[in-house]
Structure formats: C-alpha cells, structure tokens
Amino acid sequence: MKTDISKQGLDVKWQDMTIGASIVHSGGSEQFNTGEWRVDRPIFLVDQCKQCLLCVPVCPDSSIPVVDGKRTDFDYDHCKGCGICAKVCPFGAIEMKKGVK
Ligand code: SF4
Ligand code: SF4
Incomplete structure (x- = not known):
C-alpha cells in the first residue's frame, strides 16, 4: 500500500x-518540480545585474541560486513566476515574460 x-x-x-x-x-518541492505551474517566466538580464542580491531573499521558492556570492540564473524547476523578484530589483535586471512558461 x-x-x-x-x-x-x-x-x-x-x-x-x-x-x-x-x-x-x-x-514538497524536493519531490516535485513546482515550476511546472508557472505561467509567466522571469528572465535574468545579466548585463544589468549589479549583484545587490535584493532579489534572493524575497523569492518564496528559493529559486534564485547564489554561487560564490553571486546570483546565477533562475531555478526554473521550482520558480513559480510570481514576479516578486522583478518588482524588487532596482536595476531592471529581471524581465517578466507574460504567458511564457
Ligand atoms: S518569479 Fe517568483 S518564484 Fe520565480 S524567481 Fe522570481 S520571486 Fe522566485
Ligand atoms: S535585485 Fe536585480 S540587480 Fe540585484 S542581484 Fe537581483 S537581479 Fe541583480
């Protein structure tokens, strides 16, 4: 059973x-790729990023990995596309693509 x-x-x-x-x-999200629910997709515009890391702690799904003190591209397996990171970023380094999974 x-x-x-x-x-x-x-x-x-x-x-x-x-x-x-x-x-x-x-x-939990360790067993499931909760990113499958995503409707809108955040795009990391690396050239505009100042590595302030403000986006990292606001992500409710811990989907912004930090490696050696620098944020890297999104963990799309778990990002649910809420857009909070894009709203927080003061440098316009995250663009939300509407309707793009
Ligand atoms: S869109 Fe939401 S879930 Fe995805 S990385 Fe940004 S804050 Fe996290
Ligand atoms: S908030 Fe914006 S500038 Fe700061 S680390 Fe995140 S993407 Fe880069």
Missing part, C-alpha cells in the same frame, strides 16, 4: 493506492 505522495502517480495500480486515495504524507 502506498503511503507517500511522492510514490503516487498515474503509473500506480489501484491495488497499490491508499484506501480512499488518502494522502498520508505530504510532498
């Missing part, structure tokens, strides 16, 4: 599902 949401899916036989398809344990 399946007890973990990360093991649920279209490939699971009905015999293996929990009674009533109950979800016994919740999943």
